[in-house]
Amino acid sequence: MAKPKTKLENKPQTVVAPAPKWNVVVLNDPINYQGYVVIAFVSVLRITSPEAKKLMRTIHQNGRTTVWTGERERAEMLALELQQWHLNALLEKDA
């Protein structure tokens, strides 16, 4: 009786890396008023006015801040909406 052939299958292992996160960064600008920036953040980021003020102050002090981090498609949409408000918004891959 023939031995059943045992064949070891070398299935390639797939390692799924998590998708990289993207940051939406807003830079300070000399034209838009602070109150205007607060209104823009509340409208686009759907955050409260105190949260928006905190972000706006950080930008004013540090010249820039990350206002949102997450998946690329959403980050692109938010950056585009912030640019519709004429804010200096850009996308950066999260380190």
Add this chain to the structure above:
Amino acid sequence: MPELRLSMTAEARTVLTDLLKLIAPAAARVSVNRAQIPDNDLEIAGFWTENLSAHATEEARLLAHAFIQAKGDPAIIILRDEAQACAFLRALSAVRFALRDLVFADISDDRLEDPSDLDDDESLPTEKRHALACYACFGLLQQSLVRQLDPEAFD
């Protein structure tokens, strides 16, 4: 939210309307030029450029229309809801950026932050001082609207 109102003298309305006729068509182009459009994906870059341009053009049209419609003295602009007020705010911002880039490119940001100082600067040509006064007026209108939308936004 009830309608929002902006009022100005009839003279201010006339002056600002005249300036808008000149600068509003350029505002959309300036908006797109200033935007940080991702350049690593042609399809996305094309979509962004088209979207920003269409948005800015439509809002410039809204702004020009609102000024033309404002009658009486004081001239009153009525914005029917928050969405329209936000569009108006964005359009004012675009116009200020356009003035900054096209008319005041040689004036530093620090000096522009307090345009009242520049009013007395006789070294500036009259047209530029005139545009500076309008730039300040557009800013005042923005601040008035922001205070109506969120009274604590400037605190």
